[in-house]
Amino acid sequence: MTKKYAVLAGVVVIAGAIALFVWSRRDKSPGHAKGNTTSVHATGIDQADSSVSMLTMLNAPEGATPCETAFNALDAEQTAARLRKGKSMFKWVAPKQEFLAQCQQLPAETQRCMMPRYRREHDDCAAARPPDAVLHKMVIPEPVAEEKLPGEE
Amino acid sequence: MRLIIAITLGAALGCTSSATTRPPVEELDEGLNLIDVSDPSWGMTAAYVKDGNVVYVEQRIGAMKPQVYRDTDPDEPSNEIDMRFVDKTGQTFYVQRGGDDYVDPTWNSDINATLKSPAPVDQRIADFALAREAASALAKSLPKDFAALAYHPTTFAARPVPEEDPNLIGRIEEIESKRPADEAYYDWNGGAASWWLQGDLYDKKICYVWVCVGRHSGVAMFAYNGTWSLVVNACNHGNCPGSSKLTYRCSSNSGVWRTNVSLTGEHNGGSSVAGGCRSGYSWNSGGNNHLCNDDSAYELWQIKNGSVGDGAQYNTNGNYYSFVYTGAGTGGDGSWVNYACTCSNNNSCNNDWSRPICP
Numbered sequence: 001m002t003k004k005y006a007v008l009a010g011v012v013v014i015a016g017a018i019a020l021f022v023w024s025r026r027d028k029s030p031g032h033a034k035g036n037t038t039s040v041h042a043t044g045i046d047q048a049d050s051s052v053s054m055l056t057m058l059n060a061p062e063g064a065t066p067c068e069t070a071f072n073a074l075d076a077e078q079t080a081a082r083l084r085k086g087k088s089m090f091k092w093v094a095p096k097q098e099f100l101a102q103c104q105q106l107p108a109e110t111q112r113c114m115m116p117r118y119r120r121e122h123d124d125c126a127a128a129r130p131p132d133a134v135l136h137k138m139v140i141p142e143p144v145a146e147e148k149l150p151g152e153e
Numbered sequence: 154m155r156l157i158i159a160i161t162l163g164a165a166l167g168c169t170s171s172a173t174t175r176p177p178v179e180e181l182d183e184g185l186n187l188i189d190v191s192d193p194s195w196g197m198t199a200a201y202v203k204d205g206n207v208v209y210v211e212q213r214i215g216a217m218k219p220q221v222y223r224d225t226d227p228d229e230p231s232n233e234i235d236m237r238f239v240d241k242t243g244q245t246f247y248v249q250r251g252g253d254d255y256v257d258p259t260w261n262s263d264i265n266a267t268l269k270s271p272a273p274v275d276q277r278i279a280d281f282a283l284a285r286e287a288a289s290a291l292a293k294s295l296p297k298d299f300a301a302l303a304y305h306p307t308t309f310a311a312r313p314v315p316e317e318d319p320n321l322i323g324r325i326e327e328i329e330s331k332r333p334a335d336e337a338y339y340d341w342n343g344g345a346a347s348w349w350l351q352g353d354l355y356d357k358k359i360c361y362v363w364v365c366v367g368r369h370s371g372v373a374m375f376a377y378n379g380t381w382s383l384v385v386n387a388c389n390h391g392n393c394p395g396s397s398k399l400t401y402r403c404s405s406n407s408g409v410w411r412t413n414v415s416l417t418g419e420h421n422g423g424s425s426v427a428g429g430c431r432s433g434y435s436w437n438s439g440g441n442n443h444l445c446n447d448d449s450a451y452e453l454w455q456i457k458n459g460s461v462g463d464g465a466q467y468n469t470n471g472n473y474y475s476f477v478y479t480g481a482g483t484g485g486d487g488s489w490v491n492y493a494c495t496c497s498n499n500n501s502c503n504n505d506w507s508r509p510i511c512p
Contacts, residue, residue, distance in 0.1 A: 032192055032195040033257075034194065035214060035215045035216070037214060037215065038216065045221055045444070046220045046221055051219070051220075053361075054225065054359070054366070055220060055221050055224055057361055058225070070362070089361070089364050090362075116361045119360070119361055129363045141363070141364040
């Protein structure tokens with residue numbers, strides 16, 4: 001009988017310990033009804049060709065120079081478009097050495113503005129755009145039907 | 154600064170609750186009171202007291218933004234965030250929404266309640282001034298793990314209040330001159346309240362290597378009744394109107410004082426008549442989808458008409474999916490500008506990569 005009580009007491013102690021552990025690990029914050037934080041409605045944006053282009057360029061590896069970083073971004077974008085059989089933002093991109101040779105002749109600020117991660121932080125890059133004749137020796141954009149307001153790119 | 158963690162009885166018992174506790178002003182300290190900063194993945198609630206007046210600040214975390222928005226603006230919060238300011242009577246007088254629906258759907262009815270019963274002018278002017286102070290104090294005082302929730306208060310604090318907004322202050326003379334005579338000093342407690350509405354369109358270009366693939370836009374919606382009494386700031390999933398990322402472009406207004414107004418913004422209603430775009434959201438907007446500029450167009454039309462629903466210049470194409478409006482084309486060619494929630498239904502979804510016009 002004593003043994004039976006000892007087992008029972010042991011079970012009670014273990015159950016108590018488990019309850020205490022669960023209670024101590026409970027969510028201490030007030031019970032907030034949270035919103036749905038998974039991007040359900042807007043997630044379609046990421047599937048568009050233009051989004052893939054931008055994401056690829058923004059996440060391309062850093063190069064040794066601004067021009068190489070810019071080339072890495074354009075090269076990655078072209079590869080991504082080819083792999084997913086999507087539409088690229090650019091009709092043509094010069095081979096690497098040709099691209100770098102042309103790019104390195106540009107003013108320093110224009111070289112920096114070629115880099116997507118730099119451009120992201122600098123709206124004033126609109127003013128650093130090289131003339132078409134120069135730009136098109138490095139890259140030819142796909143025509144985009146876009147609205148231009150005074151002073152814009 | 155006072156820290157209050159409000160735990161409702163329901164929460165203490167372990168069930169979930171969206172109820173917000175707003176202690177009355179007499180129970181709060183002067184200055185900033187952090188009422189609930191227990192969970193940064195949910196949001197926060199605070200109050201700011203000055204000279205016997207109080208405003209409450211609430212933020213709620215919504216959907217994760219699309220990856221391309223997160224990578225384009227890595228300094229902004231990763232999630233869409235709703236933020237609002239509530240006055241001492243419980244009226245919402247400023248609300249900013251990250252996406253198409255409020256994280257807490259009760260905010261919609263709170264906005265409607267504000268539109269039914271305008272606050273006294275002096276009170277509302279004081280509320281906005283206090284809200285700016287509150288936002289500034291809040292941004293500096295939130296705990297470290299609430300950094301994302303400091304972003305929008307910081308932006309709000311840097312903006313002019315409606316009484317000082319250059320896009321609004323020049324309008325008062327015209328608005329007041331059009332106020333119906335019998336509405337001049339409308340009974341605050343009875344009848345339907347009258348409003349003048351204005352929507353300001355903000356946008357930005359999205360460009361890399363001098364190729365601009367589109368625009369993001371949002372609309373700041375204002376309701377005037379003796380002063381700018383209510384603001385609904387629609388971010389449409391991306392940068393918010395009034396942030397340094399977007400530029401003011403143009404505005405629309407109701408043209409007359411209106412009653413029974415609704416400022417829901419685009420919110421994925423059952424049809425384009427009942428509240429917005431029913432289709433999915435995508436930058437491939439021509440394939441049964443819509444994007445931020447469709448949202449903005451819808452919001453500007455809501456300002457123009459004072460509500461959703463068929464109006465003189467508001468045409469749903471009869472299909473209850475899309476909507477169009479007449480007016481000068483974005484390019485100024487005078488053609489119809491066709492913003493559509495489901496372009497395939499009308500086969501001419503033009504212009505929604507551009508900013509909408511201001512009707």
